[in-house]
Structures are given as structure tokens and as C-alpha cells.
Amino acid sequence: MKRFSLTVAFVAMVVGGCLGVLFPTKITHASTSYSVYVYPGGNGYQSCGWHATCLSPYVSGAALDFEDPTWVYFRSYGSSSTGSVAGQGRIAYINSDQCHHLTYVDIYDVLGGYHAEVLYEHVSSGYAGYSFWINGGIPASTTEYYVGQTVQEPTAPTCPFTAKHVHEQTTGGGMSLNTTDYLDVAYCNASCHLLKGNWNYWVFSKLWVN
Amino acid sequence: MKTRNVQLAAICGVVLVVGTVAFLLVRTSQRGTSAGAVGPGPDATPTVADSVDPLASPDTTKPGWYVPYLAADAAEPQFQGEIAGIQIKPYDESVPADEAGGCPPGTKSLRQLFDDSVNAQPLGIRLGRFAGSVRAAGEPEALECDGQLVSVVQNFDVQPGEGGGAGAGSVRIFRSLHLHRFWVPAPAGRWSEGEVGGRRAASLEPVIGTVGTSAVIVNDSDGYTALVGEGVTNEFLRAVAEEIEK
DSSP, X not given: OHHHHHHHHHHHHHHHHHHHHHSOOOOOOOOOEEEEEEEOSSSSBEEEEEEEEOSSSOEEEEEEXXXXXXXXXXXXXXXXXXXXXXXXXXEEEXXXXXXXXXXXXXXXXXXXXXXXXXXXXXXXXXXXXXXXXXXXXXXXXEEEEEEEEEOOOOOTTTSSOOSOEEEEEEEESOOEEOTTTSOBTTTSOTTOOOOBOTTSSOOEEEEEEO | OHHHHHHHHHHHHHHHHHHHHHHHHHHHHHHHHOTTOOSSOTTSOOOOGGGSOTTXXXXXXXXXXXXXXXXXXXXXXXXXXXXXXXXXXXXXXXXXXXXXXXXXXXXXXXXEEEOGGGGGXXXXXXXXXXXXXXXEOSOOEEEEETTEEEEEEEEXXXXXXXXXXXXXXXXEEEEESSOOEEBOOOOGGGEEEEEETTEEEEEEOOSBTTBSXXXXXXXXXXXXXEEEEESSOHHHHHHHHHHHHO
């Protein structure tokens, strides 16, 4: 009888184990969706529509100009489906030829994966290498981080720029442009004085899933 | 008969208990070894970075593991000086506009262009074997003086896993025909001198792994080719630079 019981127990163990293999726990790697909406870096009015260059002949592109705000901030509304932070911004600064003071904010997720890049041109920054959290959550929450200040680039004929301003452009990661609220350079160029910057209308957006 | 029923009930009980235990054990062990089940993920809110010892081996599965490394790097003095014949220093903001910047001496009428056709010219950025993994993000921006091209700038996205790290990255490429000056703020310890394609080059390592700005600035005798990357290794930038310089 004892042998019989042991045999039954062994068979039960094998059958149970086999059933465990056949019907495993549903393993789900919960995905989290993130969004970052970037807003104007200054408080001034928009001074040029979507452009590559805002001098005649005007060329459309992925940038907006805003009147000189002096202080320039990375501003965003961020969200994540789990309520965590949306990501991290890292500041880089390059001055390549005296015509271009280039301050970049590269957008990463919290594990260090790169997602997008925003350029603040004609902005000098002493914060190269600095990083900051881009707030997220449910609902979305704001981030405002000081990145630098506008500079007067040498003007024509030395450099092809005019008055102090911030040229806010997406330069990587395939960010979406807000072409609903902001017009193209064909409709808003050198004499443009349309929308107020700050938190009124987002400029670029990036959504991703991890 | 009664004894038989008790024995049957006992057997059924053993089958039930042993079978259930075996079933649960197998399921549990499978969960622990699945590739889909990971430790701390992006759902976790990063904790205070200062509690991490920057000198310890990083646990790259922790959200924000790189933050103390970036903070320590940003706190160091920034290098200014000459490497490989390239001046690494910011421009003097007090220099009058007509003496500074884009146009070489004796030329003027600097003009800004956004046109892919500049890539057919001597300053064009031709990526060769990297054309699939390093993709243009927007049009190249060029400057010309008296109708002659003097500099080109273009931004690129690096596809995931192609830049030496697991994720995606970005590279900004600058080429100038008359300048030997460039400014990327970084501590002296990350700069070094080397060679790219037989030419002298200044090299900036990332802060750690592929985290932090990396750069390669090749001295082209009559100007420079500079690659500034995020999320990529310095070795990757050097390989791209060699391809451009061919």
C-alpha cells in the first residue's frame, strides 16, 4: 500500500508539473506610455512661424522664433500612464562659429534611452552636462528648468541674424509640431507678432511606450 | 469496505496536494526565469540620486542610475585650451561683429542656406556605410560668404543599438572651411588627442558608457569636421568621422 501511495504521489507530481508547463502564468510586461509636450522657452510673443530660416527667401521648417525673453527655460507638460516621472532632460551647449550659440535639451527616459531633442538657438548656457527630471504623472504635470539666456549674435554681414530672440527647434527624435496653433512662416514671418509664448500653446510633442 | 474508502480518500488527498504543489512550483520557477519579467522598470519613480556612490559599479537597471555621474561631471571645471590644433574655448562676446564669426577675412555677405544640395559640395556630409544607421533629422544648414560655402551643420538621429549603446542617440555634425575653434564645455579629464583617418583630432569621451556628450573634432588643415553625440560612444563617432573624411 505504501509503495502504491508513493507511486500515486509521484505520478501526481509529474502530472501537476506538466500541467504547470502547459498552463503557465500569463507573463505580462506591463507597458507604460509617456508623453512630453514642450512649450515656448520664453514669455515673449511668437515672432516667426514654422521655419528653417526667417529671412527672405523664407523657408519652412521645424522651428519657431519668440521675441527676446532673456531667460530661457525648458518647459513641458509630461505624463506617464503609471504616474511616474516622464523622463529626463540633459543640457548640451555648443558654440561652433560665433554665429550659433546652440543650447540643446535631449530628452531621455528614466533608464537612459534617448527619445528626442529640442534646440534653443541664440541661447548661451552655462549648464552643459546638467540634467533634470521631466515631471510626469496622472494628470500631466509641468516642468520648468532654466537652461540659459539669449545672446545677440553678430548681425549681417557677419552672421545672418538680426535682433535677439530664441529660435526653438526640434532637431531629433521625430517630434510632432503644433501646426494647428502656430502658422507656417509663409503666414507669419519677420513682421509676425501673434501668439504669446510661455504656457499658452505647446510647440513640440513626443509620445513613446516602454 | 470502510477501510477501502478511507484509503481512496487518502490517495485522492495526496494526489490533490502533491499535484497542486508541483503545479505551483513549476509556474513560480517559470516566472523567475522569464525574459519578460524584469526588475525595476521605468514605472518606478527615481529616488534621490545623491544616495548613490558615484565610484561604485553602476546598477544600470535602476532608474536614473547615471544622474550622480552627470552631476559629478558638471561640477568639474571646464577645459579651455588647444588640442590637436583646435582651440577649445568659448568666443569672446565682446569682439565686434565685423571681426568675428562666420566669414573668412576679406569676405562678407554671409548667407544662410537650407538645402540638401550642399551635400554635393566639398563640405558635404557623406555618411557612406553609416547611411542606414545615422539618419538626417531635418535639412542641413549651410553658411556661405560671397557665394562660397564656408560651413555646414546638420543633425542626425542614430538608430537604436547602432551607436554603441542599447538605445537610440543623436549626432550633430559641423564642418567649417576656415575655423579652428570650437566650444563644447567639458572637464579636461574627458578630452584627449588622437587621429582620425591620419588627421589630428580632439576627442571627448562620454561621462560613462554612452551617457553624456561625446565629441570628435578632426583638424582638416583648412577647417574642421566636428561630431558631437548624445547616447553614443566615442568609438562610434570616430568611425563615422573616418567615413566622412574618406
